[in-house]
Amino acid sequence: xxxxxxxxxxxxxxxxxxxxxxxxxxxxxxxxxxxxxxxxxxxxxxxxxxxxxxxxxxxxxxxxxxxxxxxxxxxxxxxxxxxxxxxxxxxxxxxxxxxxxxxxxxxxxxxxxxxxxxxxxxxxxxxxxxxxxxxxxxxxxxxxxxxxxxxxxxxxxxxxxxxxxxxxxxxxxxxxxxxxxxxxxxxxxxxxxxxxxxxxxxxxxxxxxxxxxxxxxxxxxxxxxxxxxxxxxxxxxxxxxxxxxxxxxxxxxxxxxxxxxxxxxxxxxxxxxxxxxxxxxxxxxxxxxxxxxxxxxxxxxxxxxxxxxxxxxxxxxxxxxxxxxxxxxxxxxxxxxxxxxxxxxxxxxxxxxxxxxxxxxxxxxxxxxxxxxxxxxxxxxxxxxxxxxxxxxxxxxxxxxxxxxxxxxxxxxxxxxxxxxxxxxxxxxxxxxxxxxxxxxxxxxxxxxxxxxxxxxxxxxxxxxxxxxxxxxxxxxxxxxxxxxxxxxxxxxxxxxxxxxxxxxxxxxxxxxxxxxxxxxxxxxxxxxxxxxxxxxx
Amino acid sequence: xxxxxxxxxxxxxxxxxxxxxxxxxxxxxxxxxxxxxxxxxxxxxxxxxxxxxxxxxxxxxxxxxxxxxxxxxxxxxxxxxxxxxxxxxxxxxxxxxxxxxxxxxxxxxxxxxxxxxxxxxxxxxxxxxxxxxxxxxxxxxxxxxxxxxxxxxxxxxxxxxxxxxxxxxxxxxxxxxxxxxxxxxxxxxxxxxxxxxxxxxxxxxxxxxxxxxxxxxxxxxxxxxxxxxxxxxxxxxxxxxxxxxxxxxxxxxxxxxxxxxxxxxxxxxxxxxxxxxxxxxxxxxxxxxxxxxxxxxxx
Numbered sequence: 001x002x003x004x005x006x007x008x009x010x011x012x013x014x015x016x017x018x019x020x021x022x023x024x025x026x027x028x029x030x031x032x033x034x035x036x037x038x039x040x041x042x043x044x045x046x047x048x049x050x051x052x053x054x055x056x057x058x059x060x061x062x063x064x065x066x067x068x069x070x071x072x073x074x075x076x077x078x079x080x081x082x083x084x085x086x087x088x089x090x091x092x093x094x095x096x097x098x099x100x101x102x103x104x105x106x107x108x109x110x111x112x113x114x115x116x117x118x119x120x121x122x123x124x125x126x127x128x129x130x131x132x133x134x135x136x137x138x139x140x141x142x143x144x145x146x147x148x149x150x151x152x153x154x155x156x157x158x159x160x161x162x163x164x165x166x167x168x169x170x171x172x173x174x175x176x177x178x179x180x181x182x183x184x185x186x187x188x189x190x191x192x193x194x195x196x197x198x199x200x201x202x203x204x205x206x207x208x209x210x211x212x213x214x215x216x217x218x219x220x221x222x223x224x225x226x227x228x229x230x231x232x233x234x235x236x237x238x239x240x241x242x243x244x245x246x247x248x249x250x251x252x253x254x255x256x257x258x259x260x261x262x263x264x265x266x267x268x269x270x271x272x273x274x275x276x277x278x279x280x281x282x283x284x285x286x287x288x289x290x291x292x293x294x295x296x297x298x299x300x301x302x303x304x305x306x307x308x309x310x311x312x313x314x315x316x317x318x319x320x321x322x323x324x325x326x327x328x329x330x331x332x333x334x335x336x337x338x339x340x341x342x343x344x345x346x347x348x349x350x351x352x353x354x355x356x357x358x359x360x361x362x363x364x365x366x367x368x369x370x371x372x373x374x375x376x377x378x379x380x381x382x383x384x385x386x387x388x389x390x391x392x393x394x395x396x397x398x399x400x401x402x403x404x405x406x407x408x409x410x411x412x413x414x415x416x417x418x419x420x421x422x423x424x425x426x427x428x429x430x431x432x433x434x435x436x437x438x439x440x441x442x443x444x445x446x447x448x449x450x451x452x453x454x455x456x457x458x459x460x461x462x463x464x465x466x467x468x469x470x471x472x473x474x475x476x477x478x479x480x481x482x483x484x485x486x487x488x489x490x491x492x493x494x495x496x497x498x499x500x501x502x503x504x505x506x507x508x509x510x511x512x513x514x515x516x517x518x519x520x521x522x523x524x525x526x527x528x529x530x531x532x533x534x535x536x537x538x
Numbered sequence: 539x540x541x542x543x544x545x546x547x548x549x550x551x552x553x554x555x556x557x558x559x560x561x562x563x564x565x566x567x568x569x570x571x572x573x574x575x576x577x578x579x580x581x582x583x584x585x586x587x588x589x590x591x592x593x594x595x596x597x598x599x600x601x602x603x604x605x606x607x608x609x610x611x612x613x614x615x616x617x618x619x620x621x622x623x624x625x626x627x628x629x630x631x632x633x634x635x636x637x638x639x640x641x642x643x644x645x646x647x648x649x650x651x652x653x654x655x656x657x658x659x660x661x662x663x664x665x666x667x668x669x670x671x672x673x674x675x676x677x678x679x680x681x682x683x684x685x686x687x688x689x690x691x692x693x694x695x696x697x698x699x700x701x702x703x704x705x706x707x708x709x710x711x712x713x714x715x716x717x718x719x720x721x722x723x724x725x726x727x728x729x730x731x732x733x734x735x736x737x738x739x740x741x742x743x744x745x746x747x748x749x750x751x752x753x754x755x756x757x758x759x760x761x762x763x764x765x766x767x768x769x770x771x772x773x774x775x776x777x778x779x780x781x782x783x784x785x786x787x788x789x790x791x792x793x794x795x796x797x798x799x800x801x802x803x804x805x806x807x808x809x810x811x812x813x814x815x816x817x818x819x820x821x822x823x824x825x826x827x828x829x830x831x832x833x834x835x836x837x
Contacts, residue, residue, distance in 0.1 A: 242795040263796045319603040323620040384776050394781040398601055409780045
């Protein structure tokens with residue numbers, strides 16, 4: 001028994017180590033053939049990448065489409081390394097004081113219908129995303145607020161003209177939902193892609209069996225020569241986590257891209273040893289709690305500040321990472337990014353102080369000063385998803401109890417939860433998360449702007465100081481100056497005005513069969529899902 | 539001042555009065571051994587629930603992060619869960635939740651059912667017809683489905699769960715009670731009550747309902763087990779009692795699937811608690827039915 005445990009631990013260590021020393025895998029010659037079976041926790045609600053925002057749609061369908069630029073699939077953890085997909089050469093540098101980006105397109109990109117992709121298709125696709133006609137929903141329209149126009153002077157050139165120079169543009173352009181559609185089809189029926197699939201990606205869509213799977217075959221005319229290595233892909237839908245774990249354990253699936261909790265990782269490693277590999281990454285997704293600024297006593301910044309001061313983030317990171325999908329302590333920006341504060345800077349913010357006793361004493365003092373009614377039990381609404389929402393919420397209730405403020409937890413399935421959080425606002429504090437695709441703090445922090453500017457701020461407050469700092473920051477191109485302003489925004493949001501609070505950042509744990517090669521974990525379950533560089537070492 | 543012992547002439551009649559009850563209880567236990575065992579189980583549950591603060595070795599809500607998922611040991615007899623909370627303490631406190639939900643739902647559901655069933659039988663006519671068709675509709679759905687619908691309407695939380703579980707019990711009890719009440723309605727003493735000018739409400743509540751008590755008690759005990767199981771099911775589905783409260787179904791929800799291999803105790807002990815409680819109440823219900831039903835009593 002002991003020997004088995006030692007073996008399992010060694011295998012886990014080797015598995016994780018294998019990721020961090022992944023060079024040998026990259027050096028291997030890819031083998032051709034085989035079908036990649038991967039499990040997806042939910043089914044796609046629609047097929048149009050421009051209007052949807054869920055991984056449940058992206059993971060099964062992204063391999064059928066191309067994008068203009070993408071995060072380097074060989075280095076998906078990067079926050080700055082973008083490469084061309086259908087554009088030629090390298091991602092261009094801007095001209096005209098940073099306000100014009102000119103992309104030259106490859107001439108060998110063909111849609112699965114056999115027709116060649118031209119700049120007309122790229123322009124039509126981005127116009128649909130950035131300037132959708134009435135009746136067409138585009139989820140990322142607001143992110144492209146800096147774009148003035150998208151045009152094509154000829155069949156192989158696309159020009160993006162910006163209203164102002166900003167280094168937020170390229171990361172927004174690389175969002176993996178920005179699929180290139182055929183202009184011909186869009187002209188005929190702009191809603192066609194909502195219910196049909198037809199792109200120019202590495203795989204050609206073959207069939208979907210609702211409730212079971214989606215399947216595609218290799219695109220023989222794929223423009224990245226030699227790729228894809230696989231003969232086909234099959235996305236298997238399995239809502240229950242235990243089912244997905246067992247699918248990998250039993251060999252019915254090779255990988256699950258979204259991420260497992262630590263217990264499932266340990267079970268798989270214990271059961272399969274070196275037959276599975278574990279890849280981990282900090283996730284571009286903080287789990288948060290946000291008070292309703294219109295409800296007493298949370299309309300008082302002192303009470304909100306006390307809530308944050310009560311939370312032992314540094315301690316929580318240690319023990320919660322053993323049971324939940326969380327690990328890293330950070331503020332409003334992705335840890336380690338050029339615009340993020342160092343740990344030392346972070347520790348200056350209330351709630352992130354390393355001295356927990358001091359923090360909690362301050363929290364008690366603030367609660368007393370504010371005159372908050374501590375005999376009452378306040379309502380904490382929680383999205384009814386175990387990982388990590390319910391786990392973190394249970395922990396938070398205990399943290400707040402330590403400073404004398406009591407909460408009753410009310411979990412709701414996703415739909416009703418959103419209805420309360422976004423509609424009726426019948427809550428005192430709510431769980432939230434800010435999961436993003438490309439790491440782009442200039443866009444990611446828009447959640448902390450006033451509620452009349454941020455569509456995903458549901459907490460009924462306006463903070464014009466933060467808005468003004470953000471506007472100023474967005475128009476800068478000097479990273480140092482931006483970083484300074486970003487820290488000011490963080491200090492105001494988390495400390496002085498105490499608006500909303502990240503607790504911990506998620507930790508992505510991908511466990512896959514060791515024969516799956518070429519795929520590397522990224523900080524988002526939306527990234528690196530084209531699967532053109534994946535191969536099976538069988 | 540020392541208390542004086544009661545006089546012998548006072549004690550003797552009391553003991554004599556107690557003797558037939560003890561003897562009857564003993565006779566019942568011999569005739570219904572399973573009933574006796576289940577009654578002991580129910581008593582144990584009640585003791586656990588009432589004396590939870592004294593019996594539980596730890597605060598059921600207090601996390602111990604240095605002993606998360608500890609296997610059963612001398613300190614934590616049933617081990618700890620993912621937050622390091624003592625599983626035994628949570629099971630003891632969970633008995634409180636189970637019995638609170640169980641008794642409240644059973645009493646609420648069967649009492650409302652009793653009144654509705656007797657009223658339906660006594661009034662008869664179009665009222666009986668409409669009530670019975672509505673009951674038919676309710677009975678067409680399984681209990682858990684109706685409870686889920688009710689939770690979706692009323693929301694989560696202990697009090698709302700009680701309403702959600704009690705509601706489907708009403709038609710079940712009403713249907714059973716009505717069949718007995720139909721026979722009682724034809725008895726001469728009901729005619730006599732009517733002739734004396736008693737109100738319908740008085741006849742239903744004072745003269746008919748007490749005579750349906752056997753059916754009522756049997757339904758009540760059978761509802762107890764069902765209510766505990768349904769509460770556990772709702773909590774398991776995340777729609778019942780909410781964290782961090784101690785409730786058996788919730789304990790299963792938090793750890794059953796995720797720790798099924800690495801920390802089996804997280805799921806096994808609450809699972810056992812639910813099973814034993816439901817068994818105890820169901821067997822007690824069976825025994826009561828055998829005792830109270832005159833047709834079965836002679837066997």
